[in-house]
Amino acid sequence: MVKDNHSHSAEHVLNLRLRVWRQRRGQPGAFEEHALQGVSTSASFLEMMDMLNEKLVRDGKEPFAFDHDCREGICGMCSMTINGMPHGPLPGVTTCQLHMRNFRDGETITVEPWRARAFPVLRDLMVDRSGFDKVIQSGGFISIRAGSAPEANATPVPKDVSDAAMDAAECIGCGACVASCKNGSAMLFVGAKVTHLNLLPQGQPERDRRVLAMVRTMDDAGFGNCTNQGECQAHCPKGITLDVISHLNRDYLGARVKAFFSSTGKVRRGGD
Amino acid sequence: MNLDSKIASGPLSTKWDAHKAKLRLVNPANRRKYHIIVVGSGLAGAAAASSLGEQGYDVSCFCYQDSPRRAHSIAAQGGINAAKNYQNDGDSVRRLFQDTIKGGDYRAREANVYRLAQLSTAIIDQCVAQGVPFAREYGGLLANRSFGGAQVSRTFYARGQTGQQLLLGAYSSLSRQIGAGTVKMYPRHEMLDLVLVGGHAKGIVTRNLVTGEVRTWSADCVVLCTGGYGNVFYLSTNAQGCNVSATYRSYRRGALFANPCYTQIHPTCIPVHGDDQSKLTLMSESLRNDGRVWVPKNTADSGKDPAQVAETDRDYFLERKYPSYGNLAPRDIASRAAKEACDEGRGVGPEVGGRRLGVYLDFSASIQRLGESVVRERYGNLFDMYENITGENAYRRPMRIYPAVHYTMGGLWVDYNLQSNIPGLFVGGEANFSDHGANRLGASALMQGLADGYFVLPYTVADYLAGVGLSGRPSVEGVEYRDVLAQVNDRVNRLLKNQGKQTARSYHKQLGKIIWDECGMARTRAGLTKAISDIRGLREDFWKNISVPGTGLDVTPELERAGRVADFLEFGELMCRDALIREESCGGHFRTEYQVDGEAKRDDARFAHVAAWQWAGETAEPIRHEEALVYEEAQLSTRSYK
Numbered sequence: 001m002v003k004d005n006h007s008h009s010a011e012h013v014l015n016l017r018l019r020v021w022r023q024r025r026g027q028p029g030a031f032e033e034h035a036l037q038g039v040s041t042s043a044s045f046l047e048m049m050d051m052l053n054e055k056l057v058r059d060g061k062e063p064f065a066f067d068h069d070c071r072e073g074i075c076g077m078c079s080m081t082i083n084g085m086p087h088g089p090l091p092g093v094t095t096c097q098l099h100m101r102n103f104r105d106g107e108t109i110t111v112e113p114w115r116a117r118a119f120p121v122l123r124d125l126m127v128d129r130s131g132f133d134k135v136i137q138s139g140g141f142i143s144i145r146a147g148s149a150p151e152a153n154a155t156p157v158p159k160d161v162s163d164a165a166m167d168a169a170e171c172i173g174c175g176a177c178v179a180s181c182k183n184g185s186a187m188l189f190v191g192a193k194v195t196h197l198n199l200l201p202q203g204q205p206e207r208d209r210r211v212l213a214m215v216r217t218m219d220d221a222g223f224g225n226c227t228n229q230g231e232c233q234a235h236c237p238k239g240i241t242l243d244v245i246s247h248l249n250r251d252y253l254g255a256r257v258k259a260f261f262s263s264t265g266k267v268r269r270g271g272d
Numbered sequence: 273m274n275l276d277s278k279i280a281s282g283p284l285s286t287k288w289d290a291h292k293a294k295l296r297l298v299n300p301a302n303r304r305k306y307h308i309i310v311v312g313s314g315l316a317g318a319a320a321a322s323s324l325g326e327q328g329y330d331v332s333c334f335c336y337q338d339s340p341r342r343a344h345s346i347a348a349q350g351g352i353n354a355a356k357n358y359q360n361d362g363d364s365v366r367r368l369f370q371d372t373i374k375g376g377d378y379r380a381r382e383a384n385v386y387r388l389a390q391l392s393t394a395i396i397d398q399c400v401a402q403g404v405p406f407a408r409e410y411g412g413l414l415a416n417r418s419f420g421g422a423q424v425s426r427t428f429y430a431r432g433q434t435g436q437q438l439l440l441g442a443y444s445s446l447s448r449q450i451g452a453g454t455v456k457m458y459p460r461h462e463m464l465d466l467v468l469v470g471g472h473a474k475g476i477v478t479r480n481l482v483t484g485e486v487r488t489w490s491a492d493c494v495v496l497c498t499g500g501y502g503n504v505f506y507l508s509t510n511a512q513g514c515n516v517s518a519t520y521r522s523y524r525r526g527a528l529f530a531n532p533c534y535t536q537i538h539p540t541c542i543p544v545h546g547d548d549q550s551k552l553t554l555m556s557e558s559l560r561n562d563g564r565v566w567v568p569k570n571t572a573d574s575g576k577d578p579a580q581v582a583e584t585d586r587d588y589f590l591e592r593k594y595p596s597y598g599n600l601a602p603r604d605i606a607s608r609a610a611k612e613a614c615d616e617g618r619g620v621g622p623e624v625g626g627r628r629l630g631v632y633l634d635f636s637a638s639i640q641r642l643g644e645s646v647v648r649e650r651y652g653n654l655f656d657m658y659e660n661i662t663g664e665n666a667y668r669r670p671m672r673i674y675p676a677v678h679y680t681m682g683g684l685w686v687d688y689n690l691q692s693n694i695p696g697l698f699v700g701g702e703a704n705f706s707d708h709g710a711n712r713l714g715a716s717a718l719m720q721g722l723a724d725g726y727f728v729l730p731y732t733v734a735d736y737l738a739g740v741g742l743s744g745r746p747s748v749e750g751v752e753y754r755d756v757l758a759q760v761n762d763r764v765n766r767l768l769k770n771q772g773k774q775t776a777r778s779y780h781k782q783l784g785k786i787i788w789d790e791c792g793m794a795r796t797r798a799g800l801t802k803a804i805s806d807i808r809g810l811r812e813d814f815w816k817n818i819s820v821p822g823t824g825l826d827v828t829p830e831l832e833r834a835g836r837v838a839d840f841l842e843f844g845e846l847m848c849r850d851a852l853i854r855e856e857s858c859g860g861h862f863r864t865e866y867q868v869d870g871e872a873k874r875d876d877a878r879f880a881h882v883a884a885w886q887w888a889g890e891t892a893e894p895i896r897h898e899e900a901l902v903y904e905e906a907q908l909s910t911r912s913y914k
Binding site: 011024025029031040042043044047050051053054056057058060061062063065067068069070071072073074075076077090092093098099101122124126128129130132133136137138140141142143144145146147148149150152153155156157159162163165166167169170172173196197200202203240266 | 319323326337338339340341342343344346347356358372395396397398400401402403405406407408409410411412413414430431433435436437440443444445447448450457459482506509511512515545546548549550551554622655657659660663726727730773775777778819821822826827829830880886
């Protein structure tokens, strides 16, 4: 056990009541209740879930399935709605970076999967986020074959432009934006990628076809539209802001107008 | 066994060009007729799959995560080295080569390292063209920072998330090929075995982690980019899912496993806090640019608030012991120095299990010199992460850090073509052994993964395919596939049907403790001998008492974990065996019997070779082969950073 000394953050132990979602693919789900004792406040939320699962396995029961991998807030795999909030109550962190010192002894904690039409539940707390991959596959890239790149410093990029592109590129693709949105919209995710690539000089040649293709794929994948509620921004663990949605709308409108007035009158391949 | 590295003759600087000129090619119209399996979608895997797809091959890529974008390359923080010499400070391909080969304590293959240094510059070009938002200066050109083990500034970075941005770049290229139909992506699939036909690697067995389906795949060749085995220690900076199974199962099919004892313990990680901890979090090496590492000079001060320890009572031990590199001493050396300070009772932080295992990384001097806002701009995300985990503010009090397992230099043996001793089995990135010797320098893993994926494998895989021709792919209905599939199913069922009471995690923890204690930062003959027998006992116990709830016909996380732990329980023994026989100290492999003045004592006469292990059956001891390391241009010298 850790013995506390001077001003290190004090460690305590919590006893909790957990309501956790249990569901099999294609079947209806329900909450299951479990008591869990002796959870250290230094533990992460996922370590608390590990403790619960270890207890279940020792009792011969199936553990709760949940997605997780890096446990340092960057892979975007963890995805739990905790007390109604994607990634839990602490702003700016993923579930794996949420620590139990943010909860009270005796508290009841409700744990659910992402809830969105475009993210069907695979098992318990695991959902299918492949819609995000499909959106990227349709245009979230710069077409550059390995080996064909020019010298890196040949095209200077102003620092403020590069920094703004990096702000958008920090998106980890976790899907909290979709889960928090009453419309199940992926506009923050799509806007972040469009902003990242369309700001950079390297992204200009495919600027229009990129935004048209990504928006079309986003709609086809079952994501809803944006009604400017701002829940996505509030729950994004990486601080992506609604600015990227404005950028997406502006580029989309520009591309649609250009496509409309293009000389042949035809919409180009890759557009809609 | 003859381990032919297939290194071209001639001077180092022309070897790769000379070699490439001899590699055979595949006609563009024929490429789509070849099926290539790539396992893993990190930097090496995503780069290889996308590059081969761009050339027109029919590629299938597998990963265990829900998306290729989540591979653990994403967690690399600090940066990527390249010999661009944009700083005009004396860098060159030869200098990067020399730093890397010295950093690896002269246990890497010279020609591979030189090629890596040569390819480094093209990687930066490629990534910038993909839209990777590297840090820039106000003039719009790329910025650099310094990293350990080098006296030039050659590290390119994207805030504290360089790995993320490079991986998302590779993922975007991969996604483009998936959209174009040249690459088929199979996420949530785990490779459970390798299939050989006529001695060539011609397929794999996978388990679908959602439906539980176990099936075979046939291909013209197999490329493994499945990462390292750091999770054999249980606690490491690796992601939870990182495992040795793909490479270890290939080893059991005849691939040689090289230098398994070479593991990297990273000096700057957040210390262990308790028993239920599942992972250790790295604080980027880049922090050592502006942070000073210290412990109290006197054991009596180790429990005090750091602000109460007077400047004269602080021991800045890296600056004291290694004045020319100071806080930027290489990882193995910095880690060992921290361990020694804590072993002397001068560690700091709360007591865990009766000991204080931590040293300070202090930013107060930098904050005074540069201002808090500059420090925040450089490292803000790392300070935030530190505060989330520890509840402490590192702008106000020094960070506490301690070494943790981070990277594994050992891996499957490969030749200059990155082909293992099994024809048609290629291995890239951390999964192979070739470029980092006994210690990897910071910011070199990203470089190696991308060099292998973008610029080596696309050439060497083509050479193999051109050699075997179009009639080389067997039918997946063949007896070889059915046999391996039956063996995999047997093992899965054995795990599911076992009537035990113990969890896979509990075995993993016990194994990790044995490996950390006996095959960690300091290793001894007695300790390693004991570890081998302890691991055997633990393995026996595992197969008697493991419990795996579930049917396996659905998402079954305990089955995934148990399968991986079972492989770690075999692999851990191999690792200790390799460490036991290597009677010298080099890089991350420190045998306490072999040291001079506390520094590693290499034995070039006996051990200037790669140890490559061959599996010999369930009960027989594995066979150790040697590939001599011949240095044509590098001068072997005692590695000093003083």
